[in-house]
Amino acid sequence: MTDCITRWTRDTAQDLYILPLMDLLFRAHTVHRENFDPNKVQTSKLLSIKTGGCAEDCAYCSQSARNGSQLPASKLIEVERTLAQARKARDAGATRFCMGAAWREPKARDMDALVAMVQGVRDLGMETCMTLGMLDDTQVVQLRDAGLDYYNHNIDTSERYYPEVIGTRTFADRIDTLERVRAAGMKVCSGGILGMGEHTGDRIDMLVSLANLSEPPESVPINMLMPQADTPLADAEPIDPIEFVRVIAVARIMMPQSYVRLSAGRSDMSDEMQAMCFFAGANSIFVGDTLLTADNPEEDTDARLFAKLGMQPETLPVQDRVEAAE
Numbered sequence: 001m002t003d004c005i006t007r008w009t010r011d012t013a014q015d016l017y018i019l020p021l022m023d024l025l026f027r028a029h030t031v032h033r034e035n036f037d038p039n040k041v042q043t044s045k046l047l048s049i050k051t052g053g054c055a056e057d058c059a060y061c062s063q064s065a066r067n068g069s070q071l072p073a074s075k076l077i078e079v080e081r082t083l084a085q086a087r088k089a090r091d092a093g094a095t096r097f098c099m100g101a102a103w104r105e106p107k108a109r110d111m112d113a114l115v116a117m118v119q120g121v122r123d124l125g126m127e128t129c130m131t132l133g134m135l136d137d138t139q140v141v142q143l144r145d146a147g148l149d150y151y152n153h154n155i156d157t158s159e160r161y162y163p164e165v166i167g168t169r170t171f172a173d174r175i176d177t178l179e180r181v182r183a184a185g186m187k188v189c190s191g192g193i194l195g196m197g198e199h200t201g202d203r204i205d206m207l208v209s210l211a212n213l214s215e216p217p218e219s220v221p222i223n224m225l226m227p228q229a230d231t232p233l234a235d236a237e238p239i240d241p242i243e244f245v246r247v248i249a250v251a252r253i254m255m256p257q258s259y260v261r262l263s264a265g266r267s268d269m270s271d272e273m274q275a276m277c278f279f280a281g282a283n284s285i286f287v288g289d290t291l292l293t294a295d296n297p298e299e300d301t302d303a304r305l306f307a308k309l310g311m312q313p314e315t316l317p318v319q320d321r322v323e324a325a326e
Contacts, residue, residue: 006211006254007212008207008208008211008212008254009208010201010204010205010208013204013207013208013211013250013254014201014204016249016250016253016254017200017203017204017246017250021242021245021246024246024249024250024280025245025249025276025279025280027249027253028248028249028250028252028253028280028281029279029280029281031252031253031256031281032252032256032280032281032283034256035256035257036283037314038278038279038283039309039310039311039312040283040311040312040313040314041278041282041283041284041285041306041311041312041313041314042095042096042259042261042283042284042285042313042314043093043094043095043096043284043285043286043287043313043314044094044095044096044097044098044129044261044284044285044286044287045085045086045089045092045094045096045097045098045286045287046098046099046100046286047082047085047086047089047097047098047099047100048100048101048102049076049077049082049099049100049101049117050074050075050076050077050100050101050102050103051063051072051073051074051102052072052073052074052102053072053073053074053102053103054102054103054104055103055104055168056104056133056166056168056169057166057167057168058156058165058166059164059165059166059196059231059232059233060165060193060196060225060227060228060231060233061102061228061231062228062229062230062231063102064231073102076101076110076113076114078113079113079116079117079120082099082117082120082121083117083120083121083124085097086120086121086124086126087124089126089287090124090125090126092287093287093313093315094126094287095126095127095313095314095315096126096127096128096129096149096150097121097124097126097127097128097129098129098130098131098150098152098286099117099121099128099129099130099131100130100131100132100152101130101131101132101133103132103133104133104134104168104169105132105133105134105135105136105139106132106133106135106139111139111142114130114132114142114143114146115142115143115146117130118130118143118146118147118148119146119147122147122149127149127150128147128148128149128150129148129149129150129151129152129189129219130143130148130150130151130152131151131152131153131154131189133153134153134169134173134177135151135177135180135181137180140180140181140184140186141184143186144184144185144186148186149186149187150186150187150188150189150218150219151181151186151187151188151189152189152190152219152221153174153177153178153181153188153189153190154174154190154191154192154193154221154223155171155174155175155178155190155191155192155206155209155210156174156192156193156196156206157192157193157196157198157202157206158198158201158202158203158204158205158206158209159171159205159209160201160202160205161196161198161199161202164196164197165196165233175209175213178190178213178217179213179214182213182214182215187217187218187219188213188215188217188218188219189217189218189219189220189221190210190213190217190219190220190221191210191217191219191220191221191222191223191251191261191263192206192210192222192223193223193224193225193264194222194223194224194225194239194243194244194247195224195225195236195237195238195239195265196225196233196236197233197236197237200243203243203247204250207247207250207251207254207255208254210251210254210255211254211255216254216255216257216258217255217258218257218258218259219258219259219261219284220251220255220258220259220260220261221261221263221284222244222247222248222251222260222261222262222263222282223263223264223265224238224239224244224264224265224266224268224269225238225239225264225265226264226265226267226268238268241269241270241273241276244273244277245273245276245277245280248260248262248277248280248281248282249280249281251281252280252281252282253281259283259284260281260282260283260284261282261283261284261285261286262274262277262282262284262285263285263286266285266286271305271308274305275305275309278309278311283314285302287302
């Protein structure tokens with residue numbers, strides 16, 4: 001079995017990336033079978049709990065107040081509204097509920113509501129995940145004590161290319177937040193976005209940075225850029241589908257015990273491309289027709305694809321559901 005704490009170098013990761021595609025896919029699928037059921041896919045639901053008006057300048061994001069987007073800013077939604085959406089997601093088969101807020105970091109006044117959301121979702125027997133930007137030490141402890149399972153904080157791209165995409169925080173800021181979350185005992189969800197004009201080497205370096213964290217992220221979302229109007233990347237050239245599959249395969253080999261998630265961009269992927277990604281080691285998706293502000297395949301579309309491929313959504317073991325609800 002591949003060692004999940006291997007320290008990766010750029011050269012060793014690049015050697016993987018440039019393998020003949022069939023060799024790369026065979027190796028990635030072998031690693032995947034060693035660690036997961038290849039016919040099961042973990043399903044998560046993502047809800048925007050605070051939309052628009054973000055102070056960050058991420059070049060890909062329509063929620064940035066700096067990008068000229070006409071997306072109106074909203075306040076943090078009510079706890080009961082969040083829990084109603086979580087209940088609906090659970091009843092539709094999702095096992096993890098992810099909550100995302102468009103801001104640089106949460107304010108102290110928001111924490112009571114965020115804690116209540118985490119506790120309420122756990123009471124429904126679901127895994128919990130939040131993405132709230134940067135966190136200080138007090139906020140990390142509050143979320144951990146509330147029972148937050150995963151904290152999402154994507155590094156987006158390589159350290160070299162990062163300043164081309166984001167200017168309001170640094171790559172090191174992202175890593176610091178991830179390590180703060182890890183030190184508090186929560187699981188980490190972190191990945192990146194492909195198709196922002198980065199080079200192949202940037203994609204490799206991004207994976208090396210993730211795999212070489214103090215522990216690899218338990219979840220690794222790989223997004224395909226969905227260009228948004230009125231953002232600096234609105235006219236970005238799409239990534240080649242085979243290159244995207246290569247990234248999935250290399251991520252699986254480098255982080256063998258992590259869930260590798262097909263995130264944003266699935267609505268623009270063919271069934272064949274998604275099938276190749278699943279074979280290469282992707283084993284997690286978001287369900288529902290919206291991801292924050294971007295489109296996502298409708299649930300019946302996913303059901304038809306799973307049926308064609310002979311795949312099924314993963315379910316939480318009964319004992320895990322009981323413990324999550326306690």
